[in-house]
Amino acid sequence: MRELNLDRLRTLVAIADLGSFAAAARALHLAPPTVSLHISELEQRVGAELLLRKRGQVRPSGVGETLVARARQLLADAEHALDEVQRQVQGLEGRVRLGASTGAIAYLLPQALQALGQGYPGIDVQVTVLTSEETLSKLVAGTLDVGLVALPQLSVEGLNVRAWRRDPVMAFLPAGWTAPRTVTPEWLAEQPLILNDPHTRLSRLTTEWFAAAGHNPRARIQLNYNDAVKSLVAAGYGATLLPHEASSAVPADPRIAMRPLRPKLWRPLGIAHRAGEAEPATQHVLDALWELKQV
Template sequence: MARSRIQVRHLLYFVKIVDAGSFSRAATQIHVAQPALSQQIGELEESLGVSLLHRSARGVQPTAAGKLLYAEAQAIIHRIEHLPDFVRACGEDVKGVVRVGMSQVLAASMAKAITGACNVALPNVTLHLVTGTSEHVTSRVREDSLDIAMIFDGDFASGVARQPLFKQQVFLVLQSTTQVEQNPMSWDGLRNLPLILPAHPHADIARIVDALFDDGSGASPALVENDVWAQISAVQAGLGNALLAMGDLSPVKGGAEMKAVPLDPPVYMTVSQIKSAEKPLTPAADATMSVINNLISRHLDEQKIVGGIRVGP
């Protein structure tokens, strides 16, 4: 028997069922009869040729294939929901100035691609890009001196509306000529390496450092200003190695002289997009946000963000 085509409603119903944890709760939430909902999921499983849900008296849980589909279905639904905004964003009638903040690490790896995409999609929008620490650009969003920003999320990001975009793996960044015995590098292996860290590291980086040096069994790291370029310059000068949420060093000046080694176990930092929780965005800022979201989603699909994974179950 020929397999039926997968339709958007199949994906939407599947996501709702996984979120609800049962067919009956999902049926109530989306106002669809439970037998019809079961039939839709049956069609989806038949189309894919795999079982997607473990069914039990206590509810449902996604299978391994179901977890994969859940993440992909969320991305597809998100893009479809934002398709009208993205199409409108490409219109030449969208005009204005948009102030975009980015953490320095994200700007180092993504600013060129983001400004290029916005220039093509929004030719009449002027982009003002501001970089700094995640804490700094978050405070500027609160003060209304930035419209939107991309940050590494943390406790400091209260009082703003935020949307997680993806998780970025943390890497050990060192000179390309440096020989390491482990790849990926264990946390214990870091104890034997000179580290260059910002004076006030992000909480996720601080957690690694605390685990390494609190017991006094390793040398204390060297501290520099809270400036990613100071860390990169120190690495290039051979003064030590850095811990950065950056797996692709090619966009960085002198990136060919460095390499990024993953950690074992891996550590991830959540990248979020933030805006004011009180003031609505201008049409130009809203269009810019849509362009950035679509670019990141596409880069994740194409695995262009080294060490980047979607936020999902």
């Protein structure tokens, strides 16, 4: 026996607690020869006598007391580990790694996390800001469990990508501007613009929206953080195009006016995860996200 066996350690602790081999055998539902064999194997492993037998009583030797103390800790750790794993199997605890864009993290993910926390406070969702391409790559590599990605996406072997939301893209303008009730590519192309980073799917959507009307405007600045973009709009630096996920038609910042587009533009999002049955904690996260479905 090269390693310390938990069953043998449990036998040693039972004998130390109950004071006899026979009582330990009854408590552990083992045959008396099995109890004797456990102790013999332990003593061979450590190379010392673990139990002293005098006048019908059994008590640990000095070496035995040291091993009994360590055995109690090891057995408690093993029980804790099994309990922790069991709670993960039941979906009560667990770690879920999620990748998403800044927009989804700022406005959509908090709603799902709030609902998840009410039902499953033991689930730890670790969030990383990524592009859709990065998210899919990390899902394939196994370093993410769930991703919120822009649609459409090419089929990726081993991944499921389902349509999740279809949010309208709106024009966000400084409130002091004189603007039409609906914003067209012609009007907006003449304004100073703050647009998304060209590597994002939203940038491609807005470029195609302008191009369909024959326009290719240049932005004053390109960013990938929607809150920073809105701060610049509020400061009067320019106008932007962003998805609107909130239920209210009025932006929270009174310095920003929001207008619908003509023609309309939509930002579709999907939920991506590895194919096959998800672990319980991951499934609970998927369920919480799916409650925000809007397609």
